[in-house]
Each structure stands twice: as C-alpha cells, then as structure tokens.
Amino acid sequence: MSIKRLPPELINRIAAGEVVERPASALKELVENSLDAGANHVAVRLSAGGLELIEVTDDGSAMSPDEMGLAIERHATSKLPDETIDRITSFGFRGEALPSIASVSRFILESRVRGSDGWRIEIDHGERAGEGPAALPPGTRIRVERLFEKVPARRKFLRSPRSEYAACLDAVKRLAMARSDVGFTLDHDGRRILTLQPSDPPSRVAALLTHELDRHGIGIDCSRDGLRLTGVISLPTFNRGMADQQFLFVNARPVKDRVLVGALRAAYRDLIARDRHPIAALFLEVPLEEVDVNVHPAKTEVRFRDPASVRGLIVGGLRRALDEESQRSAAREQSAAPVMWTTSASYDANLDPLPIEAAEAPAFSGSVVAEAQKLFEHAPAARAEPAVQPVSRFPLGVARGQVAATYIVAEAEDGLVIVDQHAAHERLVLERMRAAREGGTIARQALLIPEVVELEEPECDRLEGAAAELADMGLDIERFGTTAMLVRAVPAALGKTDVPGLLADLAAEIAELGGPLSLRDKLDLVAATIACHGSVRAGRILSVAEMNALLREMEVTPRSGQCNHGRPTWVKLGHGEIEKLFGRK
Ligand SMILES: Nc1ncnc2c1ncn2[C@@H]1O[C@H](COP(=O)(O)OP(=O)(O)OP(=O)(O)O)[C@@H](O)[C@H]1O
Numbered sequence: 001m002s003i004k005r006l007p008p009e010l011i012n013r014i015a016a017g018e019v020v021e022r023p024a025s026a027l028k029e030l031v032e033n034s035l036d037a038g039a040n041h042v043a044v045r046l047s048a049g050g051l052e053l054i055e056v057t058d059d060g061s062a063m064s065p066d067e068m069g070l071a072i073e074r075h076a077t078s079k080l081p082d083e084t085i086d087r088i089t090s091f092g093f094r095g096e097a098l099p100s101i102a103s104v105s106r107f108i109l110e111s112r113v114r115g116s117d118g119w120r121i122e123i124d125h126g127e128r129a130g131e132g133p134a135a136l137p138p139g140t141r142i143r144v145e146r147l148f149e150k151v152p153a154r155r156k157f158l159r160s161p162r163s164e165y166a167a168c169l170d171a172v173k174r175l176a177m178a179r180s181d182v183g184f185t186l187d188h189d190g191r192r193i194l195t196l197q198p199s200d201p202p203s204r205v206a207a208l209l210t211h212e213l214d215r216h217g218i219g220i221d222c223s224r225d226g227l228r229l230t231g232v233i234s235l236p237t238f239n240r241g242m243a244d245q246q247f248l249f250v251n252a253r254p255v256k257d258r259v260l261v262g263a264l265r266a267a268y269r270d271l272i273a274r275d276r277h278p279i280a281a282l283f284l285e286v287p288l289e290e291v292d293v294n295v296h297p298a299k300t301e302v303r304f305r306d307p308a309s310v311r312g313l314i315v316g317g318l319r320r321a322l323d324e325e326s327q328r329s330a331a332r333e334q335s336a337a338p339v340m341w342t343t344s345a346s347y348d349a350n351l352d353p354l355p356i357e358a359a360e361a362p363a364f365s366g367s368v369v370a371e372a373q374k375l376f377e378h379a380p381a382a383r384a385e386p387a388v389q390p391v392s393r394f395p396l397g398v399a400r401g402q403v404a405a406t407y408i409v410a411e412a413e414d415g416l417v418i419v420d421q422h423a424a425h426e427r428l429v430l431e432r433m434r435a436a437r438e439g440g441t442i443a444r445q446a447l448l449i450p451e452v453v454e455l456e457e458p459e460c461d462r463l464e465g466a467a468a469e470l471a472d473m474g475l476d477i478e479r480f481g482t483t484a485m486l487v488r489a490v491p492a493a494l495g496k497t498d499v500p501g502l503l504a505d506l507a508a509e510i511a512e513l514g515g516p517l518s519l520r521d522k523l524d525l526v527a528a529t530i531a532c533h534g535s536v537r538a539g540r541i542l543s544v545a546e547m548n549a550l551l552r553e554m555e556v557t558p559r560s561g562q563c564n565h566g567r568p569t570w571v572k573l574g575h576g577e578i579e580k581l582f583g584r585k
C-alpha cells in the first residue's frame with residue numbers, strides 16, 4: 001500500500017462535497033461572501049432552480065485582480081485578521097467556499113474595486129479557463145453555471161428544479177432576515193420573486209413570513225445572563241404541518257441548531273399537537289466567547305458553551321409570552337364559517353378571581369374529575385351557578401344547554417359562546433395537575449391489586465428510567481421482569497383508567513422526549529398525556545351545574561383558551577355577528 005497526496009482538484013472536490021451539496025448551498029456561500037464584503041445590496045438571479053445558473057451581484061468592497069486569484073485558492077481568506085477563530089463575526093472564515101464551488105461548475109468571477117478597472121477570471125471545473133478586463137459597477141459578480149454537471153455522483157442526489165428553487169428561496173430568505181439592513185432582489189427564470197429594501201428586523205420578518213402574523217404573532221424580547229432573544233412566534237392555534245417556517249439566528253447567523261429547535265418545541269409542548277409546528281423567527285444574541293461556530297462545514301450548527309442557559313432563556317421567555325397570550329385563540333381564522341367567529345381576549349385571566357360562591361355539590365359529580373377534586377386538595381373548589389345569575393358577570397357566559405353531547409352553548413353579555421367540552425376539560429385537568437404538582441399535593445390512588453402491564457423491553461427500560469419522575473405525578477410503577485411493569489398506584493385524577501394504554505403512551509412520550517429536555521418539561525408533557533386519559537369525553541351528558549362549573553373554571557385557569565393539542569377550546573359569536581347572520585346589519 002502506498003500513500004499518495006491527493007491532487008488539489010480532488011481535495012477541492014472533497015471540500016465541495018461538504019460545503020456545496022446543492023445549488024442552495026452554493027448560493028448561500030455566495031450571498032454570505034457579499035454580506036461579509038459589506039454590500040448594501042445583493043442581487044440574485046437563478047435559472048432552473050440554480051442548476052443552470054446562479055448569479056450573485058453585490059456592491060461590496062470587491063477584490064483587486066491579485067486578490068481574486070487568491071480568493072479561488074483553497075484556505076485563502078481575508079476574514080481571520082489575527083488568525084484566531086475564537087471571535088468570528090463574519091459568515092465565512094474557512095477560505096473554502098469559492099474554490100469548492102469552482103471545482104464543480106463553470107465559474108466566472110468578476111470584481112471591481114471602486115476607482116479601478118474591473119477584472120474577470122473564469123474557471124472550468126477547477127481549471128483556469130481565461131481572464132481579462134471586465135465591465136461592471138464597483139462590486140463583485142459571480143456566475144456559477146452548470147453546477148455538478150461533471151459530478152454524476154452529486155447530480156444523482158439533486159431534485160427537480162422546482163425543489164432546488166424552493167431551497168434557494170429559503171436560503172435567501174434566511175440571510176435576508178439575518179441582515180435586514182441590506183437590500184435584496186431575487187429573480188428566478190426571469191421572474192422577479194423578491195424585492196426587499198433595507199429596513200429593520202420586524203419589518204423584514206413581516207415581509208418574509210406570512211402577514212397573518214400581524215394578527216397571530218406574539219412579539220418576543222427577553223434577556224438573561226447576557227443573552228438576548230428577540231423575534232416573533234405564532235400563537236399555538238396558528239400552526240403548520242411542517243417546521244419549514246422556523247427561522248433561527250445566533251448572532252445574526254442563520255442556524256438549524258438542535259438546542260434552539262428543541263427549545264422552541266418545548267415552549268409549545270402541550271399547546272400544540274405533536275405533528276404540528278409553530279411559525280417563528282427568533283434572533284439570539286450571545287457573547288462571542290459563548291458560542292463556537294466552527295463545528296459544521298456549512299456553519300449551520302453552533303456549539304454553545306452553556307446550552308442549558310440558552311435553552312432556559314428560550315423556553316422561559318417564549319412560555320411566558322405564550323401564557324400572556326393564552327386567552328387569545330385563532331379559532332376565528334381556522335373556522336370555515338362565512339361569518340367572523342371571534343374568540344376575543346375579552347377578559348384578563350389575571351384580574352381578580354370572579355366573586356363566586358362555592359356551590360355545595362361538586363360540579364362534575366359522577367365524573368372522574370369529581371374524584372380528582374376530592375383528592376387534589378388545593379384544586380379550586382368547583383363552582384356552579386344558577387342560570388338566573390346575571391349574564392354580564394361571566395366572560396364565558398351562563399350555560400344554556402349542550403349540543404350533540406359535545407358542545408356547551410352559553411350566553412354571554414356580548415354574544416354566544418360555544419365550548420368543546422372535552423378539549424376544555426382536558427386543559428383544566430392538566431392545569432390542575434400542574435398546580436397540584438407545584439404545590440406538592442398530587443394525590444395517588446393505590447390499586448387494590450397491582451396491575452401487571454406487558455410491554456416491549458425498551459419501553460420498560462424507558463419507564464423504569466423515569467419511575468422517579470412518574471412517582472412525583474402519582475404514578476407508582478416498578479420493573480416486573482424483562483418485558484413487564486408493575487403498576488401499584490395511578491394519579492387520583494385519572495379515576496378508572498386504561499392503565500396499559502397509559503403506560504404505552506408514556507413510554508412513547510418518553511422516547512420522543514429523550515435528549516436534553518429538562519425534568520420540568522418532561523413532567524409537563526407527561527402530565528398532558530395523563531390529562532388526556534382523564535378528561536371528560538365528548539359524548540357525555542353534563543348537567544347545567546356541571547357546564548357552568550366548567551365555564552367558571554375556564555375563566556380562572558391559565559391557558560384555558562387552547563386544548564393540549566393547540567386547538568381552541570371555545571369560540572364566541574358576537575351579537576354583531578349574529579345580527580349579520582340574520583341580515584339585520
Ligand atoms: N463578494 C465578494 N466580495 C469581496 N470579496 C470576496 C467576495 N467573495 C469572496 N471574497 C474574498 O474571497 C475570499 C474567499 O472566499 P471564500 O468564500 O472562499 O472563503 P471565506 O468566505 O473566507 O470562508 P468560507 O469558506 O468559510 O466561506 C474571502 O475571504 C474574501 O476575501
């Protein structure tokens with residue numbers, strides 16, 4: 001065996017494999033270079049999703065002909081003046097992008113420093129293919145043609161021009177959000193797609209994310225321990241089937257970092273179904289020494305010195321903002337009804353509790369919740385109101401009846417309220433469990449005969465690993481051989497429950513949560529799973545007293561506007577809207 005040095009073109013191609021996976025990654029590198037060169041305006045032109053042509057033109061500081069020659073050499077960079085990579089503020093620093101791209105395409109670099117003449121260098125798949133004077137305004141223009149045409153291994157993995165274009169658009173959006181002070185244009189196949197004037201971060205984000213966030217977004221601005229988080233997130237009810245509208249930045253660098261994505265997810269933990277995703281643009285500012293950007297060739301991942309504090313800031317900050325907004329709901333927009341259904345934030349859950357006297361009978365008598373109320377000592381007492389109570393006192397009104405054994409219809413001073421009883425109740429059970437847990441008063445119900453639940457071995461491992469946490473929530477389990485668990489007690493809130501079903505759900509939940517979630521986050525998610533098992537099903541007939549009690553409890557319970565899956569729990573049809581329905585207005 002003999003060891004040989006690789007020829008430089010081959011080294012470049014290997015580097016290209018790391019940095020340039022597809023047109024969008026080449027485009028990202030070029031635009032980053034323009035921004036690093038201090039451009040005020042970046043113009044991008046693409047053909048066939050970037051497969052035929054990627055052209056990036058900037059008005060930045062540009063390069064002299066000598067510098068151009070260096071720029072296309074490997075490991076030549078102007079961006080590490082003191083040759084350390086500890087305090088990087090530029091996008092680039094590896095000196096790898098241009099030679100990599102030039103090794104897998106036909107590459108034309110033109111540049112003109114203000115006050116001098118322009119110059120052009122052409123490279124054909126890593127080989128110099130000519131140079132000469134060029135006419136262009138001050139700045140730099142780079143054309144990348146026929147990317148990967150001679151690299152069949154890479155070409156195979158490319159997708160249709162359409163999806164390559166989508167990835168390019170995404171890359172430009174991310175950089176345009178990162179640098180709202182720079183103007184951008186994007187043309188694809190001769191069509192103008194984006195025109196962005198220099199502006200400020202909120203306007204830039206609004207222009208690139210949906211304008212619906214005007215109504216369904218929550219502004220974020222919080223800081224802690226020298227970290228600052230700003231941006232916008234969507235209300236839980238305004239969610240998507242894909243996580244494609246999440247834009248995360250660390251010190252103005254777009255990243256797809258696991259710590260940040262995980263923290264965003266955790267903040268919405270029980271507000272949104274597991275297969276739904278919030279929309280977000282979040283900008284994290286961290287002292288330079290707290291973050292290492294040199295962990296990934298494309299620099300889309302970073303390493304935090306203290307990931308827990310980053311996570312804490314994000315989860316805590318977003319959670320607080322979401323709680324404050326919790327009474328708002330996007331039900332109106334999700335409803336397909338032709339009239340405006342409002343679920344207005346017409347009251348503030350933080351105002352004084354409503355002056356209602358406790359009724360004697362437990363409101364949910366006969367239901368599992370009645371048992372829960374006996375056992376959760378600090379849970380608010382249930383309250384039932386006779387229907388003669390003045391309507392005006394209650395934001396969610398007075399129950400007038402039940403429809404389809406599923407919805408409660410109530411009359412409020414300003415309209416008609418419809419409540420999804422299962423969704424609402426699930427939320428109340430969860431919030432009660434939380435309050436009880438925080439007060440250390442969670443009640444358990446010992447099973448007369450401990451139940452043996454057969455599960456897969458890994459499921460048992462997971463449950464066993466979480467046994468202490470689960471015990472805190474009233475679920476006492478222990479290992480029972482390789483493939484079974486023994487259940488000795490369940491949370492009293494559950495009453496009679498399908499214990500094997502609960503354990504299977506919890507095992508799945510824990511598997512999903514694995515990773516760097518805090519104990520608190522886990523407990524909350526587990527509580528949500530338990531709450532779902534323990535709440536009033538749709539289809540159960542409720543008495544008027546029970547319905548009113550449910551409404552009253554919703555009024556004083558935080559986050560009661562959404563169920564644990566992010567759907568609204570109630571909607572209100574205002575008087576004005578009812579009048580419109582009947583053509584009176
Ligand atoms: N649009 C541009 N305007 C001015 N100078 C540029 C431009 N693009 C590249 N350069 C110069 O060429 C050099 C090499 O660029 P290249 O992208 O290959 O490396 P880098 O940006 O330094 O590091 P990285 O590989 O991490 O992107 C840069 O350091 C910069 O000096």
Ligand SMILES: [Mg+2]
Nearest residue numbers: 029033092097
């Ligand atoms: Mg670069």
